Amino acid sequence: MREGKVGEEQEGSGLGGARRPASRTQSVVAMPRWRRVLLALLVAAAWFGPALLPAPPPPVPTTPPPSPRVIVAYSLESQVQMEQRVPVPCSPPPPPPRAAPAWQQTARHAHLYSAHYDVRLPTHHYVRIVAMLEGHDNGSFFCQVWFGGQPLVMEALEADMWVSSWDREDPASLYRPVLLSCPIPRERSVLGDWPSGVSVARKPCDVARSMLVIAPPPSHPPRDFAVCVKGMDFPREDISRRLVEWLELNRLLGADEFFMYVYGVHPNIKKVLDRYSRAGVVKVVPLKLPGKQPNSPAGRSRFLRTHLWQKRRNEVVPYNDCFYRNLYAHRYVLPLDVDEVIVPTSGRTWRDVLAGLEPRLLDGFASLSVRNAYFFDDFPSESASRFPAHMHVLRHTTRSANFSPADEAVKSFVSTRWALTVFNHYALRTVDPAVGRSVVLDTAVAQLNHYKASCSPLMVHDCHSNFLKYRVDDGVVLRFADELMARVDPVLRELGLLPR
Structure with a gap:
């Protein structure tokens, strides 16, 4: 309604709000028939023409598109860089190791099953931890990755191993499977060391309850x-x-x-x-x-x-x-x-x-x-x-x-x-x-x-x-x-x- 009223005001008003002279309307009515037909055809062509005409060809690019390989490399590199964490300087004592897989509970309803070392990216390695969390647990986790007697401590990344749209029950009442990833810095990854285990704590320098053992790589080819x-x-x-x-x-x-x-x-x-x-x-x-x-x-x-x-x-x-x-x-x-x-x-x-x-x-x-x-x-x-x-x-x-x-x-x-x-x-x-x-x-x-x-x-x-x-x-x-x-x-x- 508001749009219609504005249209009426614009149609009946000129500069300063004065009414348009009636003679203009009358001159349109008195227009010869052939001119009215021609005007109608021109209006129709202007209104419907763009929809009837074929789409114009796309413009010829002035520069070649970027190589897909460049895009792929950039996206992977960007992901790796976003996942990196700065190690936290602290020296918590090593907890007793426990062979994986077996459920181990950390503080606040987090359950750890097994840990594995992922060296598929040559210069950026990860410790991967299969775990389950109770309900909506939004707290942080810290990895204490053991290379000998001194741990490398950094914040863990968390990725759901489930799609929330599948749920048919209140997720708060369920255990949620997650993958915790501990990104190993490049300077440590390139050394080729293999960690013996990983502990998980809520704070970086907390004394962990246990250590998940990380199995060595197999001796046979895949x-x-x-x-x-x-x-x-x-x-x-x-x-x-x-x-x-x-x-x-x-x-x-x-x-x-x-x-x-x-x-x-x-x-x-x-x-x-x-x-x-x-x-x-x-x-x-x-x-x-x-x-x-x-x-x-x-x-x-x-x-x-x-x-x-x-x-x-x-x-x-x-x-x-x-x-x-x-x-x-x-x-x-x-x-x-x-x-x-x-x-x-x-x-x-x-x-x-x-x-x-x-x-x-x-x-x-x-x-x-x-x-x-x-x-x-x-x-x-x-x-x-x-x-x-x-x-x-x-x-x-x-x-x-x-x-x-x-x-x-x-x-x-x-x-x-x-x-x-x-x-x-x-x-x-x-x-x-x-x-x-x-x-x-x-x-x-x-x-x-x-x-x-x-x-x-x-x-x-x-x-x-x-x-x-x-x-x-x-x-x-x-x-x-x-x-x-x-x-x-x-x-x-x-x-x-x-x-x-």
């Missing part, structure tokens, strides 16, 4: 693939036979080593893990919940079933510990569940999959993601009668015809060269800001075979309409059948688990 399995909680369910089949199939595909984090498992599962641990194939890592979360077997299982969002936050800890354990031991880590297998659809092994990718994908992304397809237990399969009952994967070769969306339920080859933090599906953060977090591979290259009993309660509607309704035969794993059975049966016989 291998290709490590598989990381989050906390296993199967105290009553016996999946021992399926676990042997899963381990051997992943070994056929290219897995060099498995890191299995364990809350509590059935005795038969323990037999399987112990057997592969003795063979140097599996590293079993006992796992507990931090803080006031329950750790009695029954109470913990019940808690993990009923506190879904805290459970998912807890899962991030073993995945990141596994990632940093393998920073120099393997080129890729694969965060997988024991009902999932990344199966090449072009080529035979994971190495074949990566060998067929363009260098821009290998060098430009921290994780190479594979789309999910469900193989439900009650889908009828033509192969079921061809194989014995303990070969679950070989007996289930019917899947949902639709793959999950490209941004949901993927699993990934996570690069130890580029990732900074990971979660269940792909890298959350990258070391270099110019590197992408994830790229999804075409299903003609690889797919994620996901063997589930039924639809998850969280996806019932979507599951029925997209995944249960449409199905297709998919025997991509059958090419491994003979070799897989030749591996599985002797192990089950050795452990007394082969059905009679």
